[in-house]
Amino acid sequence: MVETKDLQKLARDLYFNPKMEFDGVSGEDAMRNAINDALGGQYTIYSWQKHKQDVFQIIATAIDAVVPTLLTNQFDNLADIRNVATGDTPLFKVNDPRGIRVGRVAAGDQDLRRQTITGRSFQIQTEWFGAAVYAEFEQYVAGDIDWSTLVDRCANAFTIQIESMIADAMTASYDDLDASYKVSGAATLDAISTLANRVKLKASAPVAVYGTASALAKVAAMENVSLYSGDMKNEMNTKGYLGMVRGLKLIEIPQAMKVNSDEFAIDDNKVLVLPDNEKIIGVVLEGDTQVIEGDNTARNDLQMSMKVLQKIGVGVLQMKVYGMAELAAK
Template sequence: MADANLIKLAVDSYKGHIAGNYSTEDSMEVLRKALIEANGGSTTLDFRAIRDGKCNGLFSIVEQIINKTVIEGLPESCPLFNYVEWRNLKEGDSNIFELRDNGVFVVSDIAQGTQGLRRQRLTGGEEITVKTQLKGVKIYEELRRVLAGRVDFNDLIDKVSESFQKKMRNDMYDAVVSAFAGLAAPYSNGTAGSFDEGKLTTIIDHVEAATGKKAVVIGSKQAVRKITGVKGADANTAKEELFSMGYYGHFYTTPIIVMENAHKVGSTDFILGNDLYIVTGDDKFIKGVIEGDTLIIDGKAIDNADLSQEYLMAEAWGLKAVISEQMGIYKLS
């Protein structure tokens, strides 16, 4: 187990919160020396030393730092993470989510002096599980350069962070698109067309009537830009929002939240189309599971023709969007 003070120093440095007499440069040098020490005193990655098990302490340090700075920081990278219910589980633990029963009791008219009503009870919500899958990125080049003093350790974290965040965001978008595709009238306009203020208003009203909660409109930049200006809105305020953000911040009293789009794997097609998703502000309708610990899996250099050493940074997670409270979708062409 790596020294807790060393891990804290590295995490604080990455987040820009250096305590005591350390500067960011000082903390990077302390960390680099600790990595070199864990690497048997060498500033290079030697496949022979790894083969003989002499570098385990090195990867233990890197694993713990990456876990704290990258994985724990993922919810801060995208507004949609606010709608995720997270579970951090040990490998093999049950990841059952129990959905709330959102039904209500029927209140009936009764005559004086009678109790002749049909009894009702809450039956409880559905239970679901979220399948997890191991994901990984290779980080050999950056780690080698950190040891040699040619690159800041924060650059390594940034590389891994960007890779993991993009993949997790894409998985989340796929889950949302799949879940909302099955919605029907009156919570969907059915067929994509040009923007119609009345149709969007109707779907929002239905969602709020069904849930008793304030709705929010979320979508890609391409989608929310199709929302035209609200009638009667202050022209200067609306113009300022349009020029500063590229879209209107509200549709009447309903907030609009933008999701940064992403490409489908292996193509230049966007995952998010022109659909607008109408959700309630406090419903965590995306279920997310991070299973086990972050780990580094080292390859075998002798298996590669150039004797290069490969390292896989891996994390198991799963994401699933579940519409347990009523939501809506407005499809745009």
């Protein structure tokens, strides 16, 4: 049976490069061979009943190798993604953003109000999320199940779920922001610049504006297009937005789609203003993905079903210093 580290590498590499080779064979064949070895080289109902737990473990290991990579690629600038063992609750530490106040002291008087220099820690609770899939038994016997595609689709499903949870958490956090750190209605470039300066001074760090390509394009359009240089126009045509507007660095958050929907997961009408290297979202993936057999007791047909389960938690670290601005919908 393939080693766990080799299987993890195979799953990651195969997801991003379906035409890859692994140990002299195609990546798809390598995954199929791993399943075949787990089944003792036989595609029969008896081999499935005897070895299905080994197959489930391979699928779970492959999914666990892919999902964190997909999330990191999408939200590395925004989210602190933690993989922890079952039962562990990681602490997300946030420095207290308040400055230390200096006051006048009368001669001989040392009575000063103390201020803590420690930050706060947050915990994010996880919940079970799951998906159920199946294949026809005839496909299994004929060796026609594309196991790598099964892994990729399950990994995508959980990634989309987490993306939606992150997007929902960011949207909900807008209402909790202090009025000084959000721009409501149709923001102007002046208002965004003022917000960015406030966040910069509060955090004592450079800041950038984050949003989808569509959102950043709206920010760029606020500047006088007639003042664009030739390079700026070329950049706008190439990327769809500018990397820098009025001294503000613009960084894209890749858009995502809600599952089985034409609706975007991330709001194209909001932008975030964040200090450099500040991650305002905490994501917890607790324990290994669990793949178990589905309930076939109520079925008369020959189908192989399985449930894929994962414990996930997402939360906004509210004490972080950041701002948000609403943009005019177009």
